[in-house]
Amino acid sequence: MADTLDLSIYVQRQGDGTAHLDLAVEGIDCAACIDEIEGGLCRLPGIVDARLNYTNHRLAVEWRDGAVSPTDVVEELQRLGYRGHPFRSRLVEEEEDRRAKWLLKCLTVAGFASMNIMLLAVSVWSGNVTDITPETRDFFHWLAALIALPAVAYAGQPFFRSALNALRNRRTNMDVPIVIGILLALTVSVVETINSAEHTYFDSVVMLLFFLLCGRYLDQAMRRKTRAVASNLASFRAEVARRIEETGEVVLLPTAALNAGDRVLVRPGERISVDGVVISGSSDIDESLVTGETTHRAVRAEDQVYAGSMNYNGTLTLRVTAAGKGTLLDEVERLLENAAAAKSRYVQLADRVAKIYAPVVHTAAAITALTWIMTGASVHDALIAAIAVLIITCPCALALAVPVVQVVASGALFRAGVFLNAGDAFERLAKVDTIVFDKTGTLTLPAMSVINAGDVEPRLLEAAGRLALSSHHPLAAAVAQMTQDRRPYGDVLEEPGQGVWAVVDGQEMRLGSLTFCGALGIAEKIASTDPMASVIAFSWGDRQTVLLVRQALRPDAVTIVQSLRQRGFDCRILSGDRSEAVAPIAAMLGIDLWRGNCKPADKIEALEALKADGRKVLMVGDGLNDAPALAAAHVSLSPISAADLTQAQADAVFLGDRLKPVQDTLEIARRAHRLMRQNLGIALIYNLIAVPLAFLGYVTPLVAALAMSGSSSIVTLNALRSRGRAPIMPAAPVASNSILVEGA
Amino acid sequence: MEVLIYLVPIALLLGLTGLAAFLWSLKDGQYDDVQGAAVRVLSDDDVRR
Numbered sequence: 001m002a003d004t005l006d007l008s009i010y011v012q013r014q015g016d017g018t019a020h021l022d023l024a025v026e027g028i029d030c031a032a033c034i035d036e037i038e039g040g041l042c043r044l045p046g047i048v049d050a051r052l053n054y055t056n057h058r059l060a061v062e063w064r065d066g067a068v069s070p071t072d073v074v075e076e077l078q079r080l081g082y083r084g085h086p087f088r089s090r091l092v093e094e095e096e097d098r099r100a101k102w103l104l105k106c107l108t109v110a111g112f113a114s115m116n117i118m119l120l121a122v123s124v125w126s127g128n129v130t131d132i133t134p135e136t137r138d139f140f141h142w143l144a145a146l147i148a149l150p151a152v153a154y155a156g157q158p159f160f161r162s163a164l165n166a167l168r169n170r171r172t173n174m175d176v177p178i179v180i181g182i183l184l185a186l187t188v189s190v191v192e193t194i195n196s197a198e199h200t201y202f203d204s205v206v207m208l209l210f211f212l213l214c215g216r217y218l219d220q221a222m223r224r225k226t227r228a229v230a231s232n233l234a235s236f237r238a239e240v241a242r243r244i245e246e247t248g249e250v251v252l253l254p255t256a257a258l259n260a261g262d263r264v265l266v267r268p269g270e271r272i273s274v275d276g277v278v279i280s281g282s283s284d285i286d287e288s289l290v291t292g293e294t295t296h297r298a299v300r301a302e303d304q305v306y307a308g309s310m311n312y313n314g315t316l317t318l319r320v321t322a323a324g325k326g327t328l329l330d331e332v333e334r335l336l337e338n339a340a341a342a343k344s345r346y347v348q349l350a351d352r353v354a355k356i357y358a359p360v361v362h363t364a365a366a367i368t369a370l371t372w373i374m375t376g377a378s379v380h381d382a383l384i385a386a387i388a389v390l391i392i393t394c395p396c397a398l399a400l401a402v403p404v405v406q407v408v409a410s411g412a413l414f415r416a417g418v419f420l421n422a423g424d425a426f427e428r429l430a431k432v433d434t435i436v437f438d439k440t441g442t443l444t445l446p447a448m449s450v451i452n453a454g455d456v457e458p459r460l461l462e463a464a465g466r467l468a469l470s471s472h473h474p475l476a477a478a479v480a481q482m483t484q485d486r487r488p489y490g491d492v493l494e495e496p497g498q499g500v501w502a503v504v505d506g507q508e509m510r511l512g513s514l515t516f517c518g519a520l521g522i523a524e525k526i527a528s529t530d531p532m533a534s535v536i537a538f539s540w541g542d543r544q545t546v547l548l549v550r551q552a553l554r555p556d557a558v559t560i561v562q563s564l565r566q567r568g569f570d571c572r573i574l575s576g577d578r579s580e581a582v583a584p585i586a587a588m589l590g591i592d593l594w595r596g597n598c599k600p601a602d603k604i605e606a607l608e609a610l611k612a613d614g615r616k617v618l619m620v621g622d623g624l625n626d627a628p629a630l631a632a633a634h635v636s637l638s639p640i641s642a643a644d645l646t647q648a649q650a651d652a653v654f655l656g657d658r659l660k661p662v663q664d665t666l667e668i669a670r671r672a673h674r675l676m677r678q679n680l681g682i683a684l685i686y687n688l689i690a691v692p693l694a695f696l697g698y699v700t701p702l703v704a705a706l707a708m709s710g711s712s713s714i715v716t717l718n719a720l721r722s723r724g725r726a727p728i729m730p731a732a733p734v735a736s737n738s739i740l741v742e743g744a
Numbered sequence: 745m746e747v748l749i750y751l752v753p754i755a756l757l758l759g760l761t762g763l764a765a766f767l768w769s770l771k772d773g774q775y776d777d778v779q780g781a782a783v784r785v786l787s788d789d790d791v792r793r
Contacts, residue, residue, distance in 0.1 A: 031786065054779045
């Protein structure tokens with residue numbers, strides 16, 4: 001029996017009798033895939049249109065309603081060699097898309113205006129030193145005003161809004177002095193135009209806007225790219241559940257289609273994909289992804305279970321509970337609220353600079369005006385000089401200094417397999433001196449693996465792996481990874497609670513419990529090497545072997561932790577698992593400071609204690625129990641395998657089986673932070689040179705234009721250095737669940 | 745120099761046309777899949793296989 005997944009909740013029906021489905025497609029690696037997918041799907045009868053977006057690997061399929069089912073589409077894709085995962089774009093992403101488009105429109109308008117005004121301005125500048133007539137100059141100035149005023153009103157919106165928001169909350173940010181500078185420069189230019197004066201600053205204003213919008217847009221585009229990949233990955237691991245209908249029929253559904261109160265069937269060896277209460281059945285479940293505890297918990301009727309737990313040996317019927325219910329979740333939610341409230345809002349570097357910068361600049365302008373008046377200049381000239389100070393100090397380079405570095409550095413992180421959730425995380429990451437790791441799923445791999453593979457005869461191991469392909473037991477899944485040959489043996493029989501067996505080449509082959517395989521004799525010696533591991537036995541004819549299965553350390557955990565320690569980071573472990581399970585891991589990594597048996601509240605307490613010591617803590621964790629600790633830490637990372645709630649709390653998420661991204665993140669963040677400060681330094685030097693010039697009245701619009709574009713270019717070029725050597729992208733993430741579950 | 749009185753507005757008008765064309769293409773979704781557009785030009789989707 002092959003289970004087919006009911007995807008109807010992802011289908012959008014349009015009024016004209018067509019149905020629409022969005023899919024995130026896995027496996028697209030070259031341009032030829034476009035033709036293959038679109039052409040292949042269009043050959044299905046009833047398909048109206050299939051369009052692949054090659055940039056974000058999403059496929060939009062439309063068909064005449066009723067002609068094909070969404071499952072047919074996914075199956076056809078599978079046949080073509082791609083995996084399609086139904087996809088519903090999240091609200092955040094749509095919001096970001098809209099914002100990026102809006103910024104691009106503002107950027108375009110500013111670009112158009114600055115080019116045209118510059119055309120007029122250059123004519124005026126060259127005319128001023130040759131023979132331009134005052135009438136022509138006035139005409140040009142009026143035209144420039146005509147372009148600049150509507151352009152600034154439109155393209156300046158991002159800055160006006162942000163500055164207003166800041167002022168409403170009684171804060172200042174970098175946008176406040178920018179807006180003041182822009183408005184003053186516009187006003188003075190209009191007044192000067194009316195007075196048919198020689199100089200106006202229309203060109204400086206729109207050029208400033210153009211540069212700033214470039215920075216904002218790039219920042220937004222990078223964030224959008226990261227988010228698109230992240231939400232594709234999220235849909236790749238979308239979970240499915242078997243719902244028991246009123247009629248007793250069992251249908252396979254995406255978990256998004258489940259409601260509280262539904263009854264769900266969980267078979268042995270399946271991951272529980274919803275939070276719920278057991279109605280009937282009993283089983284042992286592995287909650288290591290939820291609580292970090294690696295010993296199994298026995299559950300029976302009325303017990304609460306959490307999404308992410310692995311069901312071992314019995315079939316369970318669950319009643320789905322509403323999200324966020326249950327004792328553990330309640331506690332986590334409560335702690336999360338506290339952690340979020342206690343976390344003082346981190347003030348970004350640029351805003352801290354702005355806080356000092358704005359008053360200094362405004363005082364300088366006032367001093368300029370006063371000095372000019374005192375030295376006998378007219379009020380008009382004094383005002384012009386003061387305003388020139390404000391225009392030249394309008395923090396163009398300062399406002400570009402941070403976002404441009406952020407863009408380049410998050411690009412470097414992206415290539416290293418790290419997705420940034422929070423834009424200001426760089427600054428916080430750069431200050432980290434203590435790293436606290438969770439054990440289960442963070443230092444260790446989320447999936448089980450065979451740890452004594454080296455001691456087993458390769459031919460036996462290969463055979464055990466192939467036999468394991470036919471078993472549903474979670475331990476067998478680890479053994480199944482040991483074979484290259486992905487073809488299961490024919491005629492495999494499963495003895496419930498015992499194991500699987502088959503006859504291969506005339507000899508009986510068994511995989512399962514020690515007694516089932518008659519391996520009790522040799523088990524003791526092998527098991528004694530690692531008392532924490534689960535044991536699975538294999539026999540082939542008269543040969544027997546015992547395999548030890550356990551959550552193994554991430555392959556590079558030892559080297560990475562060592563090198564982090566060498567760099568002076570204080571590494572610690574806080575685990576929800578028993579102390580006996582944590583001790584060997586800590587010893588292997590050379591970490592002296594570790595604690596087991598930590599409840600979520602204990603973790604927060606430990607982090608608070610570190611914080612009180614003045615340490616900046618990076619928390620790396622994945623379990624549901626880690627979510628509050630991630631929120632409470634100075635900055636946090638989680639692997640992509642982490643629980644959804646946990647990922648949402650982390651400042652960045654990393655891909656792959658390795659721990660290296662943690663080290664890369666810290667390195668890139670430190671480099672980025674250094675460059676941000678260099679950039680702020682460059683902007684400061686620029687001001688030290690420009691302000692005296694403006695004070696003395698040497699700043700003509702030409703000088704302003706040169707100074708602004710010059711400083712912006714230098715800052716941008718400097719930011720490009722944060723790319724550094726491109727780290728190698730880790731192998732593609734392990735996709736956990738296939739959408740189509742093929743029954744045995 | 746009277747020529748400027750109509751030449752400059754014409755230049756501006758041309759610029760505005762470009763701006764309008766860009767905004768239209770943005771709204772039309774022509775920038776939604778930039779990488780795809782770059783490779784689709786090479787595919788022979790007009791030749792039926």
